[in-house]
Amino acid sequence: MSVTEQQSGEAPGRPARRRGRWRLVKIAMEKPELAALVLLFLLIGAFQVLSNGVFLNFNNLRGLFGLLPEVALVAIGVTLLMICGEFDLSVGSVFALMPMTMAVLMVDGWPFWVAIGAGLGLCALIGLTNGLITIRFGIPSFIVTLGMLFMARSLTVVISGGFPPRLRMDEIPAWLFVDFVGPGGLFRMSFLWFLAVAILVSLLLSRTNFGNWVRATGGFLPAAQATGIPTARVKIACFVLCSMLAGFAGMIQTLRIGSALPSMGEGLELQAVAAAVIGGTALTGGIGSILGGVIGATLIRVIDNGMVLSQIDSNWFKFAVGGLTIGAVVANAWMRKRARAMKVET
Amino acid sequence: MLDAGAPDAIISVRNLHKWYSGVHALKGVSLDFRRNEAVGLVGDNGAGKSTLINILAGLHQPDEGEVIVEGSRVAMRGPRDAMDLGIETIYQYNSMVPSMSIARNIFIGREPVLFSIGGFGILDEKRMRRESVQAIADVDLHLRSPDALVGELSGGQRQGVAIARAMHFRSKVMILDEPTNHLSVKETAKVIGFVRGLAAQGVTAIFISHNMHHVFACCDRVVAMALGEVVLDRRIDETSIDEVHAVL
Ligand SMILES: Nc1ncnc2c1ncn2[C@@H]1O[C@H](COP(=O)(O)OP(=O)(O)O)[C@@H](O)[C@H]1O
Ligand SMILES: [Mg+2]
Numbered sequence: 001m002s003v004t005e006q007q008s009g010e011a012p013g014r015p016a017r018r019r020g021r022w023r024l025v026k027i028a029m030e031k032p033e034l035a036a037l038v039l040l041f042l043l044i045g046a047f048q049v050l051s052n053g054v055f056l057n058f059n060n061l062r063g064l065f066g067l068l069p070e071v072a073l074v075a076i077g078v079t080l081l082m083i084c085g086e087f088d089l090s091v092g093s094v095f096a097l098m099p100m101t102m103a104v105l106m107v108d109g110w111p112f113w114v115a116i117g118a119g120l121g122l123c124a125l126i127g128l129t130n131g132l133i134t135i136r137f138g139i140p141s142f143i144v145t146l147g148m149l150f151m152a153r154s155l156t157v158v159i160s161g162g163f164p165p166r167l168r169m170d171e172i173p174a175w176l177f178v179d180f181v182g183p184g185g186l187f188r189m190s191f192l193w194f195l196a197v198a199i200l201v202s203l204l205l206s207r208t209n210f211g212n213w214v215r216a217t218g219g220f221l222p223a224a225q226a227t228g229i230p231t232a233r234v235k236i237a238c239f240v241l242c243s244m245l246a247g248f249a250g251m252i253q254t255l256r257i258g259s260a261l262p263s264m265g266e267g268l269e270l271q272a273v274a275a276a277v278i279g280g281t282a283l284t285g286g287i288g289s290i291l292g293g294v295i296g297a298t299l300i301r302v303i304d305n306g307m308v309l310s311q312i313d314s315n316w317f318k319f320a321v322g323g324l325t326i327g328a329v330v331a332n333a334w335m336r337k338r339a340r341a342m343k344v345e346t
Numbered sequence: 347m348l349d350a351g352a353p354d355a356i357i358s359v360r361n362l363h364k365w366y367s368g369v370h371a372l373k374g375v376s377l378d379f380r381r382n383e384a385v386g387l388v389g390d391n392g393a394g395k396s397t398l399i400n401i402l403a404g405l406h407q408p409d410e411g412e413v414i415v416e417g418s419r420v421a422m423r424g425p426r427d428a429m430d431l432g433i434e435t436i437y438q439y440n441s442m443v444p445s446m447s448i449a450r451n452i453f454i455g456r457e458p459v460l461f462s463i464g465g466f467g468i469l470d471e472k473r474m475r476r477e478s479v480q481a482i483a484d485v486d487l488h489l490r491s492p493d494a495l496v497g498e499l500s501g502g503q504r505q506g507v508a509i510a511r512a513m514h515f516r517s518k519v520m521i522l523d524e525p526t527n528h529l530s531v532k533e534t535a536k537v538i539g540f541v542r543g544l545a546a547q548g549v550t551a552i553f554i555s556h557n558m559h560h561v562f563a564c565c566d567r568v569v570a571m572a573l574g575e576v577v578l579d580r581r582i583d584e585t586s587i588d589e590v591h592a593v594l
Contacts, residue, residue: 208459219444222437223443229423229454
């Protein structure tokens with residue numbers, strides 16, 4: 001293709017190698033997750049120094065990798081949904097409701113696999129409800145899922161009967177989800193589940209026609225509708241997936257700590273949104289990546305853990321996450337603008 | 347209905363009515379669009395032009411009346427039905443997703459897949475890039491790369507990509523709703539030249555504009571609408587800009 005409408009910023013005589021390098025810079029700057037990735041490395045370096053080398057030692061990494069999948073799985077679903085142009089504030093409550101449902105059913109004598117199926121089914125139903133109400137009544141999903149946040153949390157407490165049901169861990173193949181594996185037991189099984197989900201959802205978004213519909217639906221709804229994409233169904237599918245991932249993550253936490261607590265996952269919805277935003281997902285939809293959400297979630301875990309190790313007052317944790325969220329949005333907007341201004345042959 | 351539309355018409359509409367909660371936007375519109383004809387649709391804001399073409403594009407359903415495509419009555423339930431009938435629409439607002447690449451945009455909803463299960467499949471990205479380069483070149487548009495984001499293109503380039511998409515899917519009828527809005531003089535001339543060339547490619551054009559000069563520059567026929575009704579329907583060579591203005 002010829003270069004016809006090339007504007008300033010590119011002298012015609014510039015050698016090809018220089019031009020190639022600018023092209024790479026532009027492509028990199030257009031990646032929404034880049035800022036977060038750079039920051040992640042900087043923070044890891046800083047905490048490594050501040051903690052006198054404890055941060056990157058084996059045991060700490062083991063702890064970090066053990067907790068990461070829980071918030072990251074939630075963040076993956078939330079990121080996907082946000083790219084589709086919608087929002088889910090109920091994930092924190094669903095995170096608790098799913099394992100609570102499972103635990104209560106198991107106390108009633110249901111076998112583990114049936115209880116897990118029922119729990120995930122309930123999550124799917126919640127996602128479906130969120131999606132249907134949002135679309136059918138044209139209400140912002142922010143409001144619908146805020147309502148669901150309260151309802152699902154309330155349901156969790158009600159079905160728990162006020163105190164956590166006893167999980168008989170010997171009846172549960174918990175090894176499948178939380179056992180330590182890998183070199184020296186560095187990872188838990190949950191990490192592998194998380195990796196598999198992250199890769200699958202990432203491929204779904206970037207390599208399939210469904211992913212193309214998700215981006216189009218979130219990117220500019222009227223255009224997506226005009227091309228005949230079933231935008232309502234695409235959104236509902238994302239709502240359902242988001243809820244199910246939140247429930248699955250909650251189940252993993254329950255199996256890790258050995259009991260289902262009614263208060264699990266409180267505030268997690270905001271961490272997940274923060275993770276998505278820090279990773280470059282735009283609140284307006286259409287822009288973002290699963291990798292970005294994962295990097296955002298990792299950043300949050302790293303800050304939490306690194307601050308403890310560095311003996312910083314842990315009350316600063318939320319301050320740091322908040323600052324990071326705002327900073328990331330500003331940085332991303334700036335980089336996108338700069339990248340756009342760079343007219344190079346791409 | 348006994349009237350199946352004019353025999354040489356590719357699309358006919360008969361007695362179309364459309365209400366938007368109280369607003370009677372179309373009041374019994376009957377029209378024939380003949381094969382390889384470029385029809386200019388003019389009228390003031392609110393005349394019902396967009397409503398009419400939204401019905402032809404499958405985006406809205408008429409409350410009364412019928413749409414006849416190539417001799418048979420059709421009931422389109424969505425834009426996809428219209429596309430499958432060979433009707434492509436380039437909307438007034440941009441019909442592209444700015445945050446997606448040119449190649450991705452061209453194939454939204456009609457992505458080629460390597461294999462698929464139940465309609466879902468892995469994108470054939472190589473084919474998407476190759477065919478979009480070809481589609482863009484076919485409409486004589488010069489762009490840097492099919493991977494460039496549509497949001498980085500000028501208004502005229504975006505219309506160009508929308509036109510390339512419509513041509514790529516071998517449309518029989520191309521509807522352009524105010525495609526020259528917000529375009530530079532040069533870009534406008536390009537779109538007009540393009541519409542003029544459609545007949546030679548066997549494509550019927552419905553060109554909406556409120557600039558009469560644009561319509562007279564590229565259409566064979568002009569249809570004027572006012573307050574939901576057709577008030578004039580003439581061949582370009584049998585009328586004048588003044589006459590059309592007089593009825594509006
Ligand atoms: N989606 C809609 N809801 C309500 N009223 C509408 C809608 N679309 C169009 N109308 C009304 O229908 C009439 C015709 O509008 P439109 O077809 O957009 O006219 P034009 O394209 O000729 O400017 C106007 O009075 C407009 O306000
Ligand atoms: Mg209009």
